[in-house]
Amino acid sequence: MARPRIKIDAEQVLKLASIGCTNDEIAGFFQCSKDTIERRFAAELAKGRQEGKIRLRKLQLEIASKGNAVMAIWLGKQMLGQTDKVEHSGDTTKPITLNYKLE
Numbered sequence: 001m002a003r004p005r006i007k008i009d010a011e012q013v014l015k016l017a018s019i020g021c022t023n024d025e026i027a028g029f030f031q032c033s034k035d036t037i038e039r040r041f042a043a044e045l046a047k048g049r050q051e052g053k054i055r056l057r058k059l060q061l062e063i064a065s066k067g068n069a070v071m072a073i074w075l076g077k078q079m080l081g082q083t084d085k086v087e088h089s090g091d092t093t094k095p096i097t098l099n100y101k102l103e
Helices: 010-018 023-030 034-040 042-065 069-080
Strands: 084-089 097-102
Touching: 010 023, 010 042, 023 034, 034 042, 042 069
Parallel strands: none
Antiparallel strands: 084 097
């Protein structure tokens, strides 16, 4: 005889995934196996993780728009493919001069 199916709230799985909980943590919350969570709630896990990423991206953009230069630079690198470019010039007999440019 099969074991009775454990009752797990799909909406709660989605919420836990959206705040970054791992599959192991979600399984621990519901006192079931990680396989059960992954098998029965793949769609909720994916949707929750996407919602969490969207919230985080929105927050980061808000922080950058309020003047946080570090966040603006980081987002530029992540979203726009910008990099730090190091150029050096000068006489090889003298100390090297470094000029940093954000591109």
